[in-house]
Amino acid sequence: MSLLSLQNISVVFNNKPVIRNFNMDINSGDKIAIKGDSGSGKSTLLSIILGLKIPDTGQLVFNGNTVNSSNISDLRNSISWLPQNVSISVEGVFDFIMLPFSYKQNRSIRPTKEQVNVLIKKFRLDQDIYTRKMSEISIGEKQRLLMIRGLLLNRPILVLDEPTASLDSSVKTVIIDFLFKDPGLTIISASHDQDWLDKCNKVFEFNK
Amino acid sequence: MEIKDISWVDLFLGYTLLIIPLAIFWYYKSGLVLNTIISVLRMTIQLFLVGLYLKYLFELNNAMVNVGWVLIMIIISTITTIRKSELSFRMLALPVAIGSIIALFIVNIFFLAVILRLENIFDARYFIAITGLIMGNMMERNIIVLSSFYTNLERNSLEYNYAIASGANKREAVIPFMREALKLAFNPVIAKMTIMGLIALPGTMTGQILGGSSPEIAIKYQIVLMLMVFIASMITVVVTVAFANRKAFDKYDNIRAELFS
Numbered sequence: 001m002s003l004l005s006l007q008n009i010s011v012v013f014n015n016k017p018v019i020r021n022f023n024m025d026i027n028s029g030d031k032i033a034i035k036g037d038s039g040s041g042k043s044t045l046l047s048i049i050l051g052l053k054i055p056d057t058g059q060l061v062f063n064g065n066t067v068n069s070s071n072i073s074d075l076r077n078s079i080s081w082l083p084q085n086v087s088i089s090v091e092g093v094f095d096f097i098m099l100p101f102s103y104k105q106n107r108s109i110r111p112t113k114e115q116v117n118v119l120i121k122k123f124r125l126d127q128d129i130y131t132r133k134m135s136e137i138s139i140g141e142k143q144r145l146l147m148i149r150g151l152l153l154n155r156p157i158l159v160l161d162e163p164t165a166s167l168d169s170s171v172k173t174v175i176i177d178f179l180f181k182d183p184g185l186t187i188i189s190a191s192h193d194q195d196w197l198d199k200c201n202k203v204f205e206f207n208k
Numbered sequence: 209m210e211i212k213d214i215s216w217v218d219l220f221l222g223y224t225l226l227i228i229p230l231a232i233f234w235y236y237k238s239g240l241v242l243n244t245i246i247s248v249l250r251m252t253i254q255l256f257l258v259g260l261y262l263k264y265l266f267e268l269n270n271a272m273v274n275v276g277w278v279l280i281m282i283i284i285s286t287i288t289t290i291r292k293s294e295l296s297f298r299m300l301a302l303p304v305a306i307g308s309i310i311a312l313f314i315v316n317i318f319f320l321a322v323i324l325r326l327e328n329i330f331d332a333r334y335f336i337a338i339t340g341l342i343m344g345n346m347m348e349r350n351i352i353v354l355s356s357f358y359t360n361l362e363r364n365s366l367e368y369n370y371a372i373a374s375g376a377n378k379r380e381a382v383i384p385f386m387r388e389a390l391k392l393a394f395n396p397v398i399a400k401m402t403i404m405g406l407i408a409l410p411g412t413m414t415g416q417i418l419g420g421s422s423p424e425i426a427i428k429y430q431i432v433l434m435l436m437v438f439i440a441s442m443i444t445v446v447v448t449v450a451f452a453n454r455k456a457f458d459k460y461d462n463i464r465a466e467l468f469s
Contacts, residue, residue, distance in 0.1 A: 047369075050369075050373050051373075051460065052369045052372065052373065052460075052462065053462075054460060054462075069459035069460055072460055076372065076373055076375075077375060079373065080374075081370065081373040081374070083366065083370060086366050086367055086370045087364065087366070087367055088367060088370070088384075089367065089384035089387070089388070099374075100371075100374040100375055100376070102380075103371075103374065103375045103376045103377070103380050104377065104380070105375035105376070105377070106374075106375045149374070153374065153375065
């Protein structure tokens with residue numbers, strides 16, 4: 001049985017089909033990439049997988065159950081989403097990392113500062129980054145902080161949107177090695193990066 | 209002490225000074241000359257009508273009529289709030305009306321029955337006047353909160369979605385948006401309270417002093433009314449948003465596009 005299955009998914013936007021009868025089976029530990037031009041429906045598909053967008057037709061089956069409003073939290077709580085860029089209404093870097101752990105759902109898994117430090121070091125960020133404001137950090141640093149947040153949630157599926165877009169090559173290699181070394185971690189990504197695509201076991205191409 | 213009346217001629221004299229702002233608007237080609245004239249005319253007609261029906265209401269002083277009048281005020285305030293917020297009337301009419309009714313019920317009972325200890329809390333002189341004052345202020349705060357809260361939610365849907373995807377429930381995910389909306393709506397009120405009496409003499413107090421009250425009584429009324437307005441505004445926005453959120457989101461906690469239609 002697949003971990004997650006997309007069955008006959010179609011999405012229409014402004015009377016134009018963005019995704020048409022798309023099918024995909026995702027097994028635990030799969031490393032999946034979706035590539036394609038801007039506007040080809042990659043981000044829409046990720047939104048459907050995240051349970052944030054409801055397709056016009058078709059269904060999502062998670063752990064054998066068709067996803068609906070009563071069980072959508074099971075899907076959402078199994079996925080860490082790492083968007084390419086997002087504005088968050090918090091000032092400090094540490095508050096940014098810890099924000100999800102203020103939610104009732106995640107309070108019991110609040111990480112220690114030492115656990116955060118391990119990832120800060122692993123992702124080649126300065127230890128003094130905590131003293132900085134979110135408005136002062138670069139896009140590449142923010143992307144790594146998003147990954148740290150996502151990984152600290154300790155969920156079995158990672159959904160990433162252009163994860164290496166703002167990373168320099170040395171950091172990129174470290175992060176790719178780190179994410180792909182875990183055989184149990186399921187990765188679903190939208191990416192144009194050939195280094196990233198080479199590491200994935202399934203690559204889907206979307207065309208306009 | 210008897211209040212000095214303003215004769216019709218003197219009232220007309222008041223209008224003549226309008227030539228100054230109108231000339232300035234005309235000089236700068238602001239396009240506001242006609243708007244100003246229309247607004248002044250509307251204000252004049254509306255206030256005369258208000259004067260007429262208030263005279264009638266005060267003479268009649270019937271609890272049922274007074275409550276009926278307040279209900280009409282709530283309906284007008286609800287329509288105005290939603291129209292100015294540019295949101296769906298169908299989805300927000302009931303939440304806005306409920307928010308107003310609950311806030312007015314709590315604050316009116318508290319002010320008229322507990323603080324003033326009136327024998328008849330539906331006495332038109334107090335019930336209508338106080339409700340009108342509170343409702344006008346409540347409506348202003350409600351318009352700011354509703355339009356800021358939902359517009360930002362739509363504009364920054366990525367932040368909201370990211371919070372939901374990170375484990376937040378709907379109530380937790382909207383907190384940053386509500387925080388900003390509350391700041392936007394209530395910062396001016398807080399600032400107004402901070403400088404009250406120093407830079408500007410508030411309207412209620414000025415009105416009471418002109419009406420013959422002692423400054424001491426006028427100050428006490430002003431303080432309590434300012435507090436009641438602040439409290440009622442807060443209750444109405446929180447209750448309105450709480451009820452509106454039941455309709456504004458679908459069963460997957462996504463904000464409904466119809467809200468903005």
